[in-house]
Amino acid sequence: MRILQFTVDCPFPPVSGAEIRNAANARALASMGEVLTVSLTGAPAPSPPPNIRHRIIEAARGRGLWGRRSPHPTVHMMPDDELAEADAIWREFSPDLVVIEEIPLSQLLTLAPKHRARTVLDQHNIESRTVADRIAGLTLWQQIRGWRQNGRKRAQARDADRRAAAMADQVWVCSPTDGALLSALGPVGDVRLIANPIPDESVLSLPIGAERYRELSLCFIGHLGYFPNIDAVKQIGRGMVPRLTASGRPWSITVAGRNPRDVVGGLCTKHGLQLIENPPHLPELLGRAGYAPIPLRFGGGTRIKVLEAMAAGLVVCATEKAVEGLGLQAGRHFLSSNDAGELASKIVDLAKRPQAAAEMAESGRTFVRDNHSSAAIEKAIRQAIAEMPLHRTG
16 A cells, blocks of 8 residues: 655654654554655655655745745645645655645645545644634734634635545544534534544653652643644743742743744743743653643644643643543543633642642553554554545545
């Protein structure tokens, strides 16, 4: 079997949530045949895993991020030269299956009728929901002033989700919640749940013991150029820091992630958070903390940060939005509140009962290991592909 995977960024080495999911899917697909990953940004991967090759769409290099040059709120409207190069790669590689990352690259589905390969749209989140959340996060004045433009963006994003889901032979979603959101937009065909991976399964060996949870040592990890994560850092600084300080106990909060915007640095300086830009090795950071604050209010996405923290043995302290669709039980697998200040108070209280914290951390790790391991993901992908028709239906 020959499998072609189109992605925005090069999946190797996997750093951010999107790359981590793309890389995990590529590894699972490589167990079934030869995989060629093709991305629009980055550089050729220096050493991809066995049975995987990587190349760049050369026409896209040097043009900047797609989101800064596309008139559409969610789709990268590919110039003719990029689309032609993608078409040539598709024809030359002659794949049996083509996996396309998300709505940004959904224009590539228009190439499918020229070729016999079956297509999969891999939805890391429901883009129309993310657009709606972004607009909801604007001030009331911004919403009123831009109501026509914002309404048009929401409609364009919903239409893009509907069209892409109808064009692909199969759609992969990260959670049952995302599947329901997609189905609510209109008729969809074959939707399959392909869970997100644990980024680095070596963290499963980090020790879980009561001593780890006595201190108020917190760590937030995420892509720091992504607006929901930026907002989460705001919530940590404005809502959690005052409660931790009021406890009278020493505390520390590390904020680490890729490509932080200037506002993140300002927030960290203002609220006494330690910022680590583009951390080279996350297990070491995760192992030094006991608690993972994730006061997410907007967005969807891969929710890799939740899986990563739980696998590493941290007690996740999160809003319902942050764990949406994962099937976790509040009070058993994680601490839950939609208010950042209340999350901080719950952390302070749990730190007084470190053995209870260790038990919650162990429950979270077990859940993630059982449902999001590389073996579980490979099994789900194999089953999804095995149940696809042998040829395109369109």
